[in-house]
Structure formats: C-alpha cells, structure tokens
Amino acid sequence: MIFWIIIDNKLHAIKDTDNLGFEESEGLRIPDEYLKEKKFMVLRASDGIGDWGIISAIPRLLKQKFSDCKVLVPSKNYLKNLFGKDHNNVHVIFNNNPYVDEFVDEVNGEVFHDHYRIYDKDNTDVPLAKQILKFWQFNEEEMNDCQPEMYWSDEEKEFGDKIINRYVDGDFGFLLVSKRFGTQFGKHHQESYDKDTKVMTQVLKDNPLPYFYWTHKPLRKTEFSFINSVLDMRNIDLRIQLYIKSKAKINLANQCGVNHSIVRYSECYESQRQFPISHNYISGVNYI
Numbered sequence: 001m002i003f004w005i006i007i008d009n010k011l012h013a014i015k016d017t018d019n020l021g022f023e024e025s026e027g028l029r030i031p032d033e034y035l036k037e038k039k040f041m042v043l044r045a046s047d048g049i050g051d052w053g054i055i056s057a058i059p060r061l062l063k064q065k066f067s068d069c070k071v072l073v074p075s076k077n078y079l080k081n082l083f084g085k086d087h088n089n090v091h092v093i094f095n096n097n098p099y100v101d102e103f104v105d106e107v108n109g110e111v112f113h114d115h116y117r118i119y120d121k122d123n124t125d126v127p128l129a130k131q132i133l134k135f136w137q138f139n140e141e142e143m144n145d146c147q148p149e150m151y152w153s154d155e156e157k158e159f160g161d162k163i164i165n166r167y168v169d170g171d172f173g174f175l176l177v178s179k180r181f182g183t184q185f186g187k188h189h190q191e192s193y194d195k196d197t198k199v200m201t202q203v204l205k206d207n208p209l210p211y212f213y214w215t216h217k218p219l220r221k222t223e224f225s226f227i228n229s230v231l232d233m234r235n236i237d238l239r240i241q242l243y244i245k246s247k248a249k250i251n252l253a254n255q256c257g258v259n260h261s262i263v264r265y266s267e268c269y270e271s272q273r274q275f276p277i278s279h280n281y282i283s284g285v286n287y288i
Contacts, residue, residue, distance in 0.1 A: 004045055006111040011082050021117035021131060030112055030136050038069035041104075043113040047085050049238070050257010052093040054282060055114065055129050057146045059099035065142055075103040092238050093261070096151045112136075119279075128279040147264040147284055152243050160243035167230040168210050174233075174245045174266075175204070176253035177215040177222055180273060196254050196271040197223045199288040203252050203269050212244055214258075260285050 003014045022028040042058050044051050059071045073094050080086050094100050117131035129146040152160070164172070182193025204211075204227055214233045215222050233241050242258070245251050246265035253259035255273040260282040262268070272287040274280060 003115050004113070005115075006043070006082065006113060008108055009078075009081070009106045019119060019121075020115045021119050021135070024118055024120055028118075028135070030116065034110075034112065035066070035137065038066055039072070040066075040069055041072045041074070041107055041111045041113075042100075043074050043111055045083070045113055045115060047079070047083065047087050047089060048257050049089045049092060050261060050280070052089050053148045053150075053257055053261030054127065054280065055132065056093050056097075056148045056150065056261070057129055058132065059094070059097055060149065061129075061133060061138070061143055061146065062136075063099045065138065070101045071099055072102050072104045072107060073100050075105050077105050078107075081105075092242075093150065095239065096153050096156075098151060117279075124276045124278045125281040126279070127281055127283055131279060148261045148282065149264050150239075150242060150246070150261065152239065156239060156243055160240050160247070163231070163236070163240070164244060164247060167212070171209055171249040172230070173204075173207060173209040173211045173250045173252065174248040175211045175213040175215070175224060175227060176251070176256055176259050177213075177224065178254055178256045178258075179216045180256065181216070181254040181271075184273070192273065199271050200224065200252055200254070200269075203250070203288065207250050207252075209249060212248070214241065255280075255287075 001017055001020055003017050003020060005012050005014055040062055042055065044055060062069055062071050073090060076088055076091060079090060114132055116135045118134040119131055120126055127146055130143050133143040182196050183189055184192055201223065204224060210228045210230045212231050212233055213219060213229055219225055219229055242262055246262045248266050250267045250269065251259055251262065252269045254271045259268055259270055263282055263284045269286045269288055
C-alpha cells in the first residue's frame with residue numbers, strides 16, 4: 001500500500017507500507033494548529049461506495065466537537081484530478097448531508113485524509129471512522145456513535161416510499177449479491193462460494209419475507225431464485241436503493257459496502273469474506 005500526502009491539490013507518494021497510518025504507541029496526532037483553523041476536509045483515497053460510506057458519520061462528529069467549524073468534502077472533479085478515476089460515490093454518500101458545508105474542487109494546504117489514522121496492532125477490528133477520528137484527537141466517547149449514516153431529500157423519500165408501497169405491504173427484505181460473491185482476491189473460490197451460499201440461504205429461510213434485490217447476474221441464475229422476489233433494483237438510482245434498503249426489516253448480502261452503509265437503519269447480515277475484516281469492520285453488522 002502507498003501512503004499518500006495531498007498538499008495544494010497535488011498527490012505525492014511517500015512510501016510503500018504494510019499498514020496505513022500510525023500505531024498507537026507512536027503518539028502521533030493531527031496538529032493543533034490545523035484544528036484551530038476549523039476548516040476541515042473529509043477525504044478518502046479509495047473510490048468504492050462502501051469506502052465512502054464507512055466514514056460518513058465524520059462530518060456530524062466534527063461539527064459536534066468543533067461546533068463552529070466548516071466541513072468540506074471533495075467533489076467528483078477534485079477526486080478525478082487527484083486519482084484519475086471518474087466516479088460519483090462521494091456525492092451518493094454525502095448529498096443532502098446537513099453537516100457538510102460544501103463540495104469543493106480544490107483546497108489549499110495539506111489534507112489529512114484517511115491514510116492519517118491510528119491503528120491498534122492488537123485489535124484489527126476497529127472501524128476506520130474511529131481510527132481517523134482518533135488521529136483528529138477524539139476520545140472514545142466523542143467518536144462512539146460512528147456507524148454509517150445518510151440523509152435523503154423529501155423528494156427522494158417520497159419516490160422511495162412510492163416504490164415500497166407499490167410492491168409490498170408490511171415488512172420486507174433486501175437481498176444483494178455482488179460480483180464478489182464466492183470469490184477471494186477477485187477470483188472464484190469454491191470454499192467461499194459454498195460458504196456464502198449456505199449462510200445466506202439460512203438467513204433467507206429464517207426470514208421468509210418479500211425481497212427487493214440486486215444481483216450481479218439474473219436472480220434465476222443465482223442460488224437464491226427461491227425467494228419471494230418483488231423487484232429487481234438494478235436500474236434504480238443508487239441513493240433511492242439505499243433509502244429502500246434503510247426501510248427494510250433485514251438486509252442480506254455477501255460482504256459489501258453498499259450493504260453496511262445502512263446498518264444504522266436496518267438489521268444487516270453479511271457473509272464475511274475478509275479475515276480479519278480489519279478497518280472495514282462495521283459495528284452492528286451481523287457477520288455470518
């Protein structure tokens with residue numbers, strides 16, 4: 001892994017490392033001078049929807065600790081200029097967030113992004129949000145409520161509710177089967193495939209609900225064609241999907257960022273792929 005620094009909108013590779021961030025015993029924290037400025041950028045050097053989702057509580061927690069601070073997040077243009085990748089995930093996660101003051105195309109000075117974190121070599125399963133906030137001089141109480149969170153507009157909620165009410169009457173579930181189902185390191189892995197199938201099938205049988213679903217291939221070609229399926233969500237806007245997921249009684253997926261982004265709102269089950277999960281660990285997810 002490369003440790004990056006970002007200064008005056010330029011990306012610089014510093015070193016190749018096995019562990020991003022700093023070990024607790026090193027005692028390194030964000031400079032007091034930066035905190036006194038109270039103009040903060042929240043940025044990840046990764047581009048997945050889950051990568052952004054797992055740090056989504058940070059703007060609120062910054063505002064709670066520094067009540068008169070300004071919280072910035074990078075625009076998609078800023079991220080494209082830095083990393084060369086064109087994606088909208090930062091907007092999917094942070095649009096309509098009342099604790100975000102502005103999406104910016106540039107920012108002067110140094111950005112203390114997600115590589116600046118405090119890890120515990122004896123406890124790998126610490127949420128990344130906590131690792132980052134510890135570097136920002138937060139104590140445990142101040143960063144305890146760090147599960148992913150999202151904020152939808154009234155129009156988005158109305159649209160999502162119309163879809164829900166059209167297809168179900170009462171409790172429902174959401175099934176997500178991503179391309180990583182039954183894989184390790186991007187390749188099919190039979191042991192993982194059998195395990196994902198077994199544990200996810202059991203949750204579905206224990207919860208016989210109508211299911212909205214998103215599957216990387218047609219549902220009939222998966223191991224879960226037996227469910228009471230109500231709507232394929234593939235062509236639905238992702239923020240609307242996330243809203244509908246937030247209203248589900250349960251969400252079931254192979255380990256996936258879209259799924260654990262809504263653990264604050266719904267009972268989430270994930271077939272674990274990484275051992276240990278490390279910084280991708282999310283408090284409240286039922287890992288199966």
